[in-house]
Amino acid sequence: MTKKKEAEEKEQEKSVTPEWKDFILTFYTSLDSENSSAGPVTCQNKPLTPGGVANNVIPLNTQIYLDGYGQVTVNDKGSDKYFGVDNRLDVFVQREPGEDDHDYFRRVNSYGVQRVRGYIVK
Template sequence: MLRKRSFRLASKNSKLRKLILFTVLFGAMSLVGAVSYTGASEANQKYIEAENNKLRILEEQFNIAKNLEETEKIEDIKAKEAAERAVEQARIAKENAIKEAAAKEAAATAIAKAEKNILATTKAKVPTKSPISTPTKTITTTTNTPPAPKNPEPSNMKYLGALSSTAYTHTGNNMANGEKPYEGAVASNLVPLGTKIYIEGYGYFVVKDRIGHGSQLDIFMDTYEEAIQYGRRTIKVYIVN
């Protein structure tokens, strides 16, 4: 009986020891698993952080590339707009230059026309019965014909002919020989410049200028009124040798 109890007690103790051992082993395994899980979690965390860093870097590079592309597009647009503005400014400058040239040409034409009108008015042929002044003397006439002829000395004069004559005054231009107009000078295309002539009833003159059209001899007079009074006349002209 005592042996049976001892055996039973020993059996119970053996089971108890096994239970304790199992508990200890289970605890140890749990501890090892916990430690292993903790180590694995830290490694995973570092891996995740590294991947996140890579993603952040890639995202930053993507944003930089995107911003750079947008900047290049903006620069292209600005360059295109600048080129268009330059073309437009060149077009406007060309149009302004053409307008300015046209305005200058119109002004020059208007000035030339005004000068021509003034010259035409200056040389207007109006008959008169008032006294006139010539480079040598003042005479009074009632017709457009010269006074009674005074025969020159045939020894030193050559008869040029009965010429149609007019009168002109200052125009602001020099005569054909380069001198400024003065009383005693006449314009004619019939004889060389510098030729001395004698006009019956008026005296001696020197051909210093050329005439355009309208008469054969144009006598310079100092005032516009004198030129108008002279009008158009037929005169006898001699060349002085």
């Protein structure tokens, strides 16, 4: 096999093999206190949806696979203070039926800060 062919095969292998990395997750609600004055909508003025995450560096609509969470989509922006890096994601969590504001806020914030492995879906 020629060196050129070997290099092409290695490059192709790289494009198929995901590049795993650590992501730091925080979690947010649809409550007014955790959203902009526009309310519970994304930066694209669409309703917040399960599987949506906020990040200011990763392009909108990028799909990310996260261990334990499955595939999520960057569909929102967050505070530059926290989400101006490519490994920090704010995960939207939907309210459970009948859950009042206090319990919803407490439940979501009890998730704390989590570190999970994941990769950008190509």
